[in-house]
Amino acid sequence: MADYGAIVQRARDAFSTGRTLSYEFRMKQLKNLLRLFEENELDLIAALEADLRKSKMESCILELEICKNEIRQTMISLKDWMKPEKPEKTFVNMLDEVGIYKDPYGVVLVMGAWNYPVQLTLVPVVGAVAAGNCVVIKPSEIATASAKLIGELVPKYLDQECFPVILGGIPETTELLKQKFDYIFYTGSTTVGKIVRAAANEHLTPVTLELGGKSPVYLDNSVNLNIAVKRIIWGKLVNAGQTCIAPDYILCTRETQEKFVAKAKEVLKEFYGPNPKSSPDLCRIVSDRQFQRLREYLKCGKVAVGGEVDASERYIAPTILVDVQPSDRVMQEEIFGPILPIYNVDNAYEAIKFINSRDKPLALYIFSENRKETDLLIRNTSSGGVGVNDILFHAAAEGLPFGGVGCSGMGAYHGKFTFDTFTHHKGTLIKDFNIIGESLAAGRYPPYSEKGLTF
Numbered sequence: 001m002a003d004y005g006a007i008v009q010r011a012r013d014a015f016s017t018g019r020t021l022s023y024e025f026r027m028k029q030l031k032n033l034l035r036l037f038e039e040n041e042l043d044l045i046a047a048l049e050a051d052l053r054k055s056k057m058e059s060c061i062l063e064l065e066i067c068k069n070e071i072r073q074t075m076i077s078l079k080d081w082m083k084p085e086k087p088e089k090t091f092v093n094m095l096d097e098v099g100i101y102k103d104p105y106g107v108v109l110v111m112g113a114w115n116y117p118v119q120l121t122l123v124p125v126v127g128a129v130a131a132g133n134c135v136v137i138k139p140s141e142i143a144t145a146s147a148k149l150i151g152e153l154v155p156k157y158l159d160q161e162c163f164p165v166i167l168g169g170i171p172e173t174t175e176l177l178k179q180k181f182d183y184i185f186y187t188g189s190t191t192v193g194k195i196v197r198a199a200a201n202e203h204l205t206p207v208t209l210e211l212g213g214k215s216p217v218y219l220d221n222s223v224n225l226n227i228a229v230k231r232i233i234w235g236k237l238v239n240a241g242q243t244c245i246a247p248d249y250i251l252c253t254r255e256t257q258e259k260f261v262a263k264a265k266e267v268l269k270e271f272y273g274p275n276p277k278s279s280p281d282l283c284r285i286v287s288d289r290q291f292q293r294l295r296e297y298l299k300c301g302k303v304a305v306g307g308e309v310d311a312s313e314r315y316i317a318p319t320i321l322v323d324v325q326p327s328d329r330v331m332q333e334e335i336f337g338p339i340l341p342i343y344n345v346d347n348a349y350e351a352i353k354f355i356n357s358r359d360k361p362l363a364l365y366i367f368s369e370n371r372k373e374t375d376l377l378i379r380n381t382s383s384g385g386v387g388v389n390d391i392l393f394h395a396a397a398e399g400l401p402f403g404g405v406g407c408s409g410m411g412a413y414h415g416k417f418t419f420d421t422f423t424h425h426k427g428t429l430i431k432d433f434n435i436i437g438e439s440l441a442a443g444r445y446p447p448y449s450e451k452g453l454t455f
């Protein structure tokens, strides 16, 4: 095991030189990170294929383009974001300078997850670099090929002292978490999120936790099912369901369920042909452990579509389950695979009650053309984010924060929210020795008894 204390100290020493603070340094690192993507596209796609059998399309759109876009947007806005903010002044500070300075935290740790191993590791890094921090980068060991490639490429493009990459599994991460960081940004499961937070607590290190959970879809009777089913099935099966904001289960009436299942059969054939296993567009499950866990879910309720598995390829067919019970494992645990259970509710009120009886989801999806009903669901539930009449896209909408609430996480990122996450907003008041200001504030000095308080 590497000497993590020495690696973090090296980053701390580099931070102390002040070289990460300048606009020029930050821009240079961001430009180099962009070059990393431009010059290594094929290798990155190959690594993602090796880890998850990701198609080129999904790798480009949902990993590489998202990273490149984040870097470009950050480069455009960086100068603005770095400037001290000048909040409105009240009468009391009329003669003073009031500012919010943007300080980097120092040495931060970014821990990525395996499901989008490039995007989830490097998008937070963009904001951390932009904010002027040194960053220790820890990709997930489960996506082996991607982690190895990140470990090879990052030192070729970024300052090696400021941005070290640590590879390894649980023992290495456990050791790494003993070090003192100034901020920790973690993406992964709720269980490990608790471990990370407990470790951070030792040093009173602030954390962002991007966790998981069960993201429900409320499907209203009135929507255009021709479009809704396509969007839901696509959102569920991207990355074979191994997406933190994948629709986890559907809440709808039995009547809508029947229509949904019939339409879903057509859509699946249209997307993946008569034998989805031979489609190049369906990813595989990342590990045997995950495969065995998912296989168990197929025993819940009744299989309405799919249900086939092939352990040799870690393949699970796109599957819809009906007649599930709230106590079934598939309705208790985050699914994180291509299995979609449907639970029947009679109306939006029942859906709200069901959602609110469980942990707060990372995403809530509402499919409805009734604006009043949509508002009712948005206002009476709590979730990390909401997508109405589409899946996943709220996470890509520029200007929106992305993050969880309650068990689905704390803190948010994307765009300026990432920059702000890795920035300490330092409230600063600057006064001068102007005699008018001094006489206006003279009432604060003792002796107090002669100042004529009126109460």
Ligand code: NAD
Residues within 6 Å of the ligand: 111, 112, 113, 114, 115, 116, 120, 138, 139, 140, 141, 142, 168, 169, 170, 173, 174, 187, 188, 189, 190, 192, 195, 209, 210, 211, 212, 213, 243, 244, 245, 334, 336, 362, 404, 409
């Ligand atoms: P993972 O196993 O890849 O773990 C993530 C990180 O935690 C890795 O760096 C890993 O090394 C480390 N880790 C794992 N076990 C550890 C332990 N016992 N002690 C210390 N460190 C440990 O990812 P995962 O946790 O299986 O990821 C899947 C989960 O992540 C799902 O719940 C999913 O919803 C969630 N997720 C959330 C987001 C989000 O943005 N909110 C994105 C993707 C995934």
